[in-house]
Amino acid sequence: MISKQGTLTAKQEEGRHVALGLSVKDLLEMYDKMLLARALDERMWLLNRQGKANFVVSGQGHEAAQVGSAYALKRGVDFVLTYYRDHAVALTVGISARDVMLSTLAKANDPSSAGRQFPAHYSFPPLRIVSVSSAVATQIPHASGIALASKLKGEEAVTIVYFGDGATSKGDFHEGLNFAGVHKLPVVFFCENNLYAISVPLSKQMAIQDVAERAKAYGFPGVVVDGNDVLAVYEVTKEALDRARSGGGPTLIDAKTYRFLPHTSEDDDRRYRSREEVEEWKKRDPIERFRRDLLQAGILTEALDQEARKRTAAEAEDAVEFGQKSPDPDPKDALRYVYFEG
Amino acid sequence: MPIKTVIEALREALFEEMQRDERVVLLGEDIGLHGGVFRATEGLFQAFGEHRVIDTPLAESGIVGVAIGAAINGLRPVAEIQFADYIYSAMDQIVNEAAKLRYRSNGTWGCPLVIRAPWGAGVHGGLYHSQSIEAFFAHVAGLKVVAPVTPYDVKGLLKASIRDEDPVIFLEHKKTYRLIKGEVPEGDYIVPIGKAEVKREGSDLTVIAYGLMLHYSLEAAEKVAKEGIDVEVVDLRTILPLDKKTILASVRKTGKVLIVHEDNKTGGFGGELAGLITEEAFEDLDGPIMRLAVPDVPMMPFNAVLEDFLMLNPEKIVAAIRQLAAY
Structure with missing residues (x-):
């Protein structure tokens, strides 16, 4: 197991992105995606409280894990299977802010499912974002199967599959990783480990410290990474993708992070998490941390930061407006696409 | 061939x-x-x-x-x-x-x-x-x-x-x-999904079956033919999507239906077939829709005597046909 803990000084931070092959433009784009994901997420909750969005599942707190990993992908080439908290993954791969809101509001022009699925079940074939269900861990063997097909066809695509810590208790986690290990498939298993499966803490989910330890049983590397450090996440994901692409087989990434808000709009996390614990983690807000690092490194200025925040807020507002103006599906469409229609 | x-x-x-x-x-x-x-x-x-x-x-x-x-x-x-x-x-x-x-x-x-x-x-x-x-x-x-x-x-x-x-x-x-x-002919051919087939034509009653029960039903039909009961046997071949047309055409022709499957009766597919026929061909029926199925016990006990007792066979189908034909 490899451990990547990012606590670097400003000067090192500056050198760090260069070593990772990232430009200043890349850093600012990553920062932008994190801000945009947060801005959209905040508006989803407002819409929910206004009775305009029936259900919200939040990714606040996970932005570094999601953007850092997705930014390392070859977009449109690599297959992506998200889980239901991955707004920032979808945005980074190329889903637009408007599309996020169309999914949130289940509108007819929602490209993921035309309003059939719960929000945040992103799907878009042109970007190789694969449709997922709400069942936990079922997408993991799919990732192995997609990677198997890539290997048989000799294509360069790597598949990345996201899931939470709770998913690692399921049989499909084991069956998917085991198959990928046996066949040394080009796939990256990315666990957004936020320490809780709804209310059940990690200590009741597994008798080991790190999800990454489980990789040993499948014969490939398991990596622990600080999931709130966007560049550390980028680094380990890039390494895993490169290894997979060059025939080195799968990697399991255990990105430690924290969900700031309840599991969904139907949940009350005060029943199972102390406010002190939540506040403690909010001090480690991945966006604030990246902002501080970028400011210290002289890559971001307060003026640039304000501009980025204004821009992403406006984009989120536009998406909300666009989403609300968009039509609901035709009722009769509920009967379509049970089977192939040609 | x-x-x-x-x-x-x-x-x-x-x-x-x-x-x-x-x-x-x-x-x-x-x-x-x-x-x-x-x-x-x-x-x-x-x-x-x-x-x-x-x-x-x-x-x-x-x-x-x-x-x-x-x-x-x-x-x-x-x-x-x-x-x-x-x-x-x-x-x-x-x-x-x-x-x-x-x-x-x-x-x-x-x-x-x-x-x-x-x-x-x-x-x-x-x-x-x-x-x-x-x-x-x-x-x-x-x-x-x-x-x-x-x-x-x-x-x-x-x-x-x-x-x-x-x-x-x-x-x-x-x-x-x-x-x-x-x-089996040489070369490429397909049998389309969603098409049942009348495997034996008859005029007195229809047996709907699939799986091994299709063969047992054909055997039973030959046996009762000697007694003057002319049985039509429909092989579903596809269970979903169901070929309603072939099923209903046969029911309309004979007016009597026996559904045979080796699954348990309760919640078995025979219930769906009976529902369909009742809804769409009620007026054409001359008797109750009958279902012959394995009793509602887990299938199958290993002991041969126990399995034979539960399992359907051509004789049990013959008995059911006679009962329905006499209705």
Whole structure:
């Protein structure tokens, strides 16, 4: 197991992105995606409280894990299977802010499912974002199967599959990783480990410290990474993708992070998490941390930061407006696409 | 025309489809070097290699889940569940994933996948090598379920299933594998999914059957013919989507219906057929719709005396036909 803990000084931070092959433009784009994901997420909750969005599942707190990993992908080439908290993954791969809101509001022009699925079940074939269900861990063997097909066809695509810590208790986690290990498939298993499966803490989910330890049983590397450090996440994901692409087989990434808000709009996390614990983690807000690092490194200025925040807020507002103006599906469409229609 | 067994027809279909389309890959337990516990894939590993005839870990959900992924990325996987009795581990993958992928993506993703599974009793298979599973899957919109039992139908429907754009549960009655022989033409042909067939024409009453019960029903029909009862036998071949037209046409012709299946009666597919006929052909009926099925106990006890007691056979079907004919 490899451990990547990012606590670097400003000067090192500056050198760090260069070593990772990232430009200043890349850093600012990553920062932008994190801000945009947060801005959209905040508006989803407002819409929910206004009775305009029936259900919200939040990714606040996970932005570094999601953007850092997705930014390392070859977009449109690599297959992506998200889980239901991955707004920032979808945005980074190329889903637009408007599309996020169309999914949130289940509108007819929602490209993921035309309003059939719960929000945040992103799907878009042109970007190789694969449709997922709400069942936990079922997408993991799919990732192995997609990677198997890539290997048989000799294509360069790597598949990345996201899931939470709770998913690692399921049989499909084991069956998917085991198959990928046996066949040394080009796939990256990315666990957004936020320490809780709804209310059940990690200590009741597994008798080991790190999800990454489980990789040993499948014969490939398991990596622990600080999931709130966007560049550390980028680094380990890039390494895993490169290894997979060059025939080195799968990697399991255990990105430690924290969900700031309840599991969904139907949940009350005060029943199972102390406010002190939540506040403690909010001090480690991945966006604030990246902002501080970028400011210290002289890559971001307060003026640039304000501009980025204004821009992403406006984009989120536009998406909300666009989403609300968009039509609901035709009722009769509920009967379509049970089977192939040609 | 060459005479083949069901298992030979099946193997031939797999071979020809793999030869025709390099996207066709097989996944399952013991299907490689071993050739499968029923020898369904014998010779295919040697002909197409380990990358297209893939021995998987012993994990049904993984087999189906991986096959779904392979289908998503452009392959045409044929997954084998060694015995239908073990398919339940893969239920989540079949019901929540394969069956719903097209619907939940508004038609933008599809899942062209075949899941083959040997099913059925009558071979001293005990509780876990004998079950009938069709009713579970017939309930799932988004799936297709086929259960052909003549060599001709098996070959043609397997080819159709592999070429279909949607997930197909392909049920193979294990007792028919070597028991049933029939003519299979050389060369390529398909039997379309969703088409039943009248396997024996008659005018007094209709027997609707599938699986091994089709053959037992044909045997029973010959026996009662000597008594002057002229039975029409409809072979469903496809369970989902159901060929309502063929079923209703036969019911309208004879006015009496006996449904025969070896699944348990309660919640069995016979109830669905009875419902359909009652709704759409009530006025044409001259008697009650009868269902002949295995009593509601777990199938099958291993002891031969116990299995024979529960299992349907041509004699039990003859008795039911006589009862209905006399109505």
